[in-house]
Amino acid sequence: MVAAFAERGDEIACHGYRWLSYQMVDEHVEREHMKAAIALLTEITGERPLGWYTGRDSPNTRRLVVEQGGFVYDSDSYADDLPYWVKV
Incomplete structure (x- = not known):
């Protein structure tokens, strides 16, 4: 499914590895x-995800997102309800 959505041009944001x-x-x-x-989404789609959403994050999540680099946003x-900047 992910590959089909990516092929269609939909944005594939990362929602973590485990629920x-x-x-x-x-x-x-x-x-x-x-x-x-x-790595999994990059392998499936051929592109690194630009967005991140854990949903059940930790005090470390935002810093780890920045550490990984390459993300345009995290949700x-x-x-x-509007995007805004935060210091990390």
Whole structure:
């Protein structure tokens, strides 16, 4: 399905590798899951995802997203319905 959506021109944002809450997950594990999710979508679509959304993020998630680099945005904040800048 992902390949078909990408072929159609839809944006493929990354929603993580596992469906779990990262609140109590070790930072190293979260980092490895993030790398695996990025690698998987890149392999399937031929392009690295530009957006990130964990949904059940940890205090480390935003910093790890920046550490991975290459993302245009992350959607893990519900503080507003419009995009805005944050310091990391």
